[in-house]
Amino acid sequence: MTTTLPIAGQRVVGRAALRLIAADKPSVVAILVLNSLAAVAGLGAPWLLGRIVDTVTGKGGAVDRLALAVLACAVAQLLLTRFALAIAYRFGERTAFRIREDFLRRALALPAAVVERVPAGDLAARGTTDIDAVASTLRDVLPGMTVGAVQIVFICSALLVINPLLGVVGVLGLSGIWFVTRWYLRRARTAYLAEGAANSVLADELSATTAGARTIEAFALRERRLAAGHAAIAETHRTRLATLGLRTVFFPLVETSYAVPVVLVLLVGGMLSIGGRVSLGTVVAAVLYLRQLVGPLDSILIWIEQLQSSSASFARVEGLAAIPAAAPAATEAPRDDRIEVRGVRYAYEPGHDVLHGVDLTIRPGERLAIVGLSGAGKSTLGMLVAGVDRPTAGTVTVGGVPIADLPPDELRRQVVLVTQEHHVFRESLRDNLIVAAPDEELHEALKTVGADWADDLDRDLALHPLDGAQAQQVALARVVLSDPHTVILDEATALLDPTVARTAERALAAVLHERTVIAIAHRLQTAHDADRVAVMEDGRIIELGTHDELVAAGGPYAALWHSWHDGV
Numbered sequence: 001m002t003t004t005l006p007i008a009g010q011r012v013v014g015r016a017a018l019r020l021i022a023a024d025k026p027s028v029v030a031i032l033v034l035n036s037l038a039a040v041a042g043l044g045a046p047w048l049l050g051r052i053v054d055t056v057t058g059k060g061g062a063v064d065r066l067a068l069a070v071l072a073c074a075v076a077q078l079l080l081t082r083f084a085l086a087i088a089y090r091f092g093e094r095t096a097f098r099i100r101e102d103f104l105r106r107a108l109a110l111p112a113a114v115v116e117r118v119p120a121g122d123l124a125a126r127g128t129t130d131i132d133a134v135a136s137t138l139r140d141v142l143p144g145m146t147v148g149a150v151q152i153v154f155i156c157s158a159l160l161v162i163n164p165l166l167g168v169v170g171v172l173g174l175s176g177i178w179f180v181t182r183w184y185l186r187r188a189r190t191a192y193l194a195e196g197a198a199n200s201v202l203a204d205e206l207s208a209t210t211a212g213a214r215t216i217e218a219f220a221l222r223e224r225r226l227a228a229g230h231a232a233i234a235e236t237h238r239t240r241l242a243t244l245g246l247r248t249v250f251f252p253l254v255e256t257s258y259a260v261p262v263v264l265v266l267l268v269g270g271m272l273s274i275g276g277r278v279s280l281g282t283v284v285a286a287v288l289y290l291r292q293l294v295g296p297l298d299s300i301l302i303w304i305e306q307l308q309s310s311s312a313s314f315a316r317v318e319g320l321a322a323i324p325a326a327a328p329a330a331t332e333a334p335r336d337d338r339i340e341v342r343g344v345r346y347a348y349e350p351g352h353d354v355l356h357g358v359d360l361t362i363r364p365g366e367r368l369a370i371v372g373l374s375g376a377g378k379s380t381l382g383m384l385v386a387g388v389d390r391p392t393a394g395t396v397t398v399g400g401v402p403i404a405d406l407p408p409d410e411l412r413r414q415v416v417l418v419t420q421e422h423h424v425f426r427e428s429l430r431d432n433l434i435v436a437a438p439d440e441e442l443h444e445a446l447k448t449v450g451a452d453w454a455d456d457l458d459r460d461l462a463l464h465p466l467d468g469a470q471a472q473q474v475a476l477a478r479v480v481l482s483d484p485h486t487v488i489l490d491e492a493t494a495l496l497d498p499t500v501a502r503t504a505e506r507a508l509a510a511v512l513h514e515r516t517v518i519a520i521a522h523r524l525q526t527a528h529d530a531d532r533v534a535v536m537e538d539g540r541i542i543e544l545g546t547h548d549e550l551v552a553a554g555g556p557y558a559a560l561w562h563s564w565h566d567g568v
């Protein structure tokens with residue numbers, strides 16, 4: 001069962017955007033000022049063209065000087081825009097950097113148990129495509145909106161100044177755009193959130209399909225995966241069509257709304273001009289201003305549209321902050337190496353306990369095997385004893401301190417969980433060993449686990465990847481370096497091929513030497529060799545004792561043992 005990552009509300013997104021803007025105030029101010037000046041420079045041309053018309057019709061000054069002024073305005077606008085853009089791009093990239101860093105920090109601060117349960121595709125989509133969408137909007141939206149807004153304010157003012165009546169007619173004629181935009185905004189956020197969620201599901205399906213390629217082949221699951229993939233693609237298609245559908249209504253309506261004020265000004269201006277109350281040049285300038293409004297209005301509306309999609313993305317990025325980070329670490333150090341599990345319950349989903357009050361004391365130095373049918377709760381118990389998550393009720397302590405509260409460095413010295421998943425990072429071999437130690441110690445640890453191939457600690461594992469057996473040796477070398485008193489083995493060598501498993505088991509034996517071992521046993525031979533065996537069924541320990549005691553007791557373990565032993 002997976003957990004869905006939360007989505008931040010509009011207010012949280014708004015505050016986060018303001019924080020990002022406030023973090024780079026000088027750039028924002030420069031962007032606003034330069035773009036405003038560029039917008040003012042851009043206003044010179046229509047007014048000057050109006051004067052040229054009046055000059056030609058015999059009411060003004062020299063045409064050549066006016067034409068030169070038009071050119072000067074254009075050059076000033078070009079230069080100011082260029083500098084404003086350069087600052088805006090740098091601002092955008094710095095901001096993207098900040099969002100990415102924050103996202104990474106938040107993702108790493110999530111409790112490991114949460115990370116394991118969230119769909120990997122969703123986390124990846126939020127960390128890549130969503131952040132990209134936010135970053136490019138922040139980079140472009142500020143200059144885009146400023147230029148647009150300043151131009152609109154100045155153009156409308158100019159319109160009102162050259163002729164107040166024509167100005168009012170023009171501005172009123174534009175009001176239809178407001179209604180159209182309101183209609184659109186009411187629907188867009190939900191539609192874009194649905195699109196983002198569908199994209200995440202698709203990313204998840206694709207990553208699950210690639211990660212499970214072997215299983216799919218082995219169990220002939222191709223058709224089932226195709227059906228699941230098809231459903232995810234169909235949902236992406238449907239949600240994309242929904243947002244595109246909104247745009248197919250929005251943009252044509254806006255286009256039509258632009259013509260309304262021009263027609264009105266031409267009608268009113270024409271009548272006033274015939275009556276001699278306004279010059280033809282003024283009507284021409286008013287119409288040119290209105291036509292000039294189309295550019296900034298268009299860009300503002302495109303930005304509003306873009307803001308809808310990227311604020312949905314930002315809501316997904318910020319959603320991560322809504323998950324409580326791992327609880328503060330314990331300050332107390334464990335008194336001894338004794339691990340106690342008392343009255344432990346655990347639920348992956350609220351209300352559905354998979355452990356129902358487990359009690360267990362793990363004696364320092366013992367080898368304890370946990371056996372039971374699939375789904376009995378063995379891995380869950382192992383995960384809690386390893387401090388990956390806290391129990392829903394009850395306690396899991398080492399030396400009297402709750403294990404999951406230990407700071408990572410301390411926890412690593414107490415208990416380490418070894419599973420069949422060996423994470424190798426795209427870094428050097430040295431960095432992959434994780435524990436900072438002198439080279440001799442690192443070599444020694446690698447030698448202990450039989451990694452004869454590992455002579456170069458600087459080997460770049462991104463360029464020269466490890467095979468399965470080598471990756472497992474690196475994982476075991478990490479255990480040697482952490483030097484915990486207790487190691488939990490959960491299917492540590494179960495899925496490896498037999499030749500590799502033998503090497504791995506030799507390495508494992510070296511690692512386990514003189515440590516407490518809790519082995520989640522899939523082969524009863526492991527239980528036979530252990531000091532004690534705990535038998536789990538439906539989230540409870542139903543038997544606990546030595547192999548011989550349990551066989552003699554003739555209970556569930558004895559039955560399991562006989563059926564396995566007779567089958568061998």
Ligand SMILES: Nc1ncnc2c1ncn2[C@@H]1O[C@H](COP(=O)(O)OP(=O)(O)OP(=O)(O)O)[C@@H](O)[C@H]1O
Pocket residue numbers: 001002117348349354372373374375376377378379380381
């Ligand atoms: N991530 C998870 N989300 C929801 N339920 C889970 C999750 N992991 C395990 N469970 C459920 O918890 C119960 C115990 O599972 P657990 O993996 O601990 O059993 P197990 O004994 O280790 O089984 P196996 O031998 O198959 O690994 C099962 O019902 C399982 O379906």
